[in-house]
Amino acid sequence: MARLLFIREECMGNIINRIFVSPKLMLGYFGVMIFMAGEGLELNWLPDYLQHNGMTEAQTGLIYTIYGLMVAISSWFSGVLAEIFGVRRVMFIGLVLFYIGSFFFLTFGIPTNSLYWIIPTYAIRGLAYPLFAYGFLVWVAYEAPAERLGSAVGIFWFMYSGGVAVIGTKYSDIMLNYFHMQHLHLLWTALIFVTLGAIIALALSGGDTASNNNQKSEKASFAYLLNGLTILTKKPKVAMGGIVRMINTSAAYGFPVFIPALLIAQSYDKSVWLSVVFWLWMTNVAFNLLWGIIADKLGWRNVVMWFGCVGCAITTFLFYYAIISHASVLTITVIASVYGCFLAAFVPLSAIMPMLAPNEKGAAMSILNFGAGMSYFFGYFIVTLFIASIGSAGVIYIYTVLYIVAAILMIFVNVRQPSGDSVEHELSVAVKEAL
Template sequence: MGNIINKIFVSPKLMLGYFGVLIFMAGEGLELNWLPEYLQQYGHMTKAETGLIYTVYGLMVAISSWFSGVMAEIYGVRRVMFIGLILFYIGSFLFLVFGMPSHSLYWIIPTYAIRGLAYPLFAYGFLVWVAYEAPAEKLGSAVGIFWFMYSGGVAVIGTGYSDLMLNTFHMEHLHLLWTALIFVTLGAVIALALSGGDSKSTKSNHASFSYLLNGLTILVKKPKVAMGGIVRMINTSAAYGFPVFIPALLIAEHYDKHVWLSVVFWLWTVNVIFNLLWGIIGDKLGWRNVVMWFGCVGCGITTFLFYYAITSHASVLTITLIASVYGCFLAAFVPLSAIMPMLAPNDKGAAMSILNFGAGMSYFFGYFIVTLFIDYVDNAGVIYIYTGLYFVAAVLMIFVNVKQPSKDTVDHEASLAIKEAL
């Protein structure tokens, strides 16, 4: 059994940590796909107002993502993960006691923003732990398992559990959010308590915030890295923006109010599966080809088809299939993790920091587009913007050219880059 665990999860400690992250992120993602529609329906907020809530939330996610790795180096992984847990408790308590019941932006925005600071510290803090615990030759696989658990928790288990509780057992929305504390507590206990102490030091006496400055100057030294960061920001921006206005659109087009959670569940389930596959496909077809044609162009086409299927009153099955294909293409951006460090071979860590920051900014950018444009161009206009951005990303990928090594795999290159970044 021990040999099986070592082959799959690298070590027993990481196995428990992975499952801890899976459960923690399931609690963190409970409201991801239904809270905007709830605030619009019961809080009488506009789409722009709910978009503003998530815009600020996304900004906090981006900031926390940027700092999580450096904080883990300075203060230690377990301490940073614990800080993330405490911030989640504080943010959840304030949000559920004062924010949600008030239906007021003045309470919801700051309290929900605290929650945005929380999960990157816990989840990305564990990623630093993976970098120290996993052998160099297995780090690529170890990180791949992390993202599989991360996405599976926030997008599949969290969404599926919400759908079950809201639509089958008819639980109150506020009560459902309180149960998130059970998930995050259980996840933290598994990841931090049951796994025991770190076998290797994850704290540096010489670490400082100077690395952040290097992550900024590389944007000037290596413009292609900046382009790659923009592509990563565009990657999931539409997926994060959809929950702000698509649920209301489905209801306006006379679909059952429960359809959205079912559709988005399958979208992210397919996405999680293909997160593991596109890296392998990229080795065969070429990293840039996969990102440009399947990721950028594929997402652009399916984003438009998704909206068109809804407004043309297609069957729920058709809408679900299109959303699932979109989820598949959404995962085709995975080879960016190999492309980015190859663009700056002498500054691989800084290049990866731009990639991670782009991932965090994707939250902010996706919601910001809805906030800024929904009142002026309506649902169709927002969809056209998202579609156009994917094609802009495809054009950028033309210039993000990199010579793909013939011997080194995607996992190997990503392993070296992430090891240096963390």
């Protein structure tokens, strides 16, 4: 009996290692997913809630612009700080900042509906989640074997997006519309999610990460923070990768600002947008995992350049013209879903960036993370700057051209990709061993 239990545990361990690289990363993945579910509770309803309570669109825009800047700054620091202090400490700092920001935001910001409280307290929350989530992404970059890095980062983005766009959003929908929970009370429950996610990722996984041990004596200085800037000149390809990552989700973040109004102007029901955006992100979540696996076979750069950049350019253009040509809701939803699929094809960038600077992975990941944070700000800023002068069509053309620019940049972001077995092969081997 003892031997059977040992064999079963060994087989289970083999399966975990084949799919999730290691048990520690597996727990980290699930911890990030639950943490981001708490972070994403208010994703689809907070701006509307603030406006219904007296905020103007301009004031709401100011709140989110500053929030986006804080996300970008924290995203940049996350990788390098993980190198200096270790991933676990940086993730813990992110958790503490979330607690602090949430306490003051929910105690003084939301109840008073005052910009003087909401802006700084929500900005602190903007600093929090990149340290936790993107700090863990550095862990993945160190822990995963090079030949499986595409799959490993694909799993990360699958869990990340699943937490924000699926679990958090659906939980809010159920609590608000079926249990009629008050918005403020719902926001307080986010602390339950982030605490549980932190326990799973930090307490249960145990051990130190590889980045904690690599050249720590050389990196234990804030001077190392300069690597997050000097690497841009030393490794121009890293800078190009950061720009591509910024372009990646900029349109996706910009769409909610003007597409709902465009749909209503074209005589669609106001509920259409919620349905369309649900399927967009559901498809994106599924393909975040699949593109990582596919890229390990077809090539990381090929997937980003052709499916990510070119695919998003085409579907962004088609999405807009399907709306103004009064296509059926099903057609618009299908195009949005295909866009969500291609949006996920940028996932291999998270594998490419550390390979561009193998001795400075933290600095390279900081640029990638900064691009991810800036994507939020950049997407919103494009709409704010151009919607009045060139209209929604002009904004769509800008997004389309940006994706083409990203494809051109990817021509130069070439990297030697290690070869290895695919996840499907690894899983089949693990199952055979288990049997």
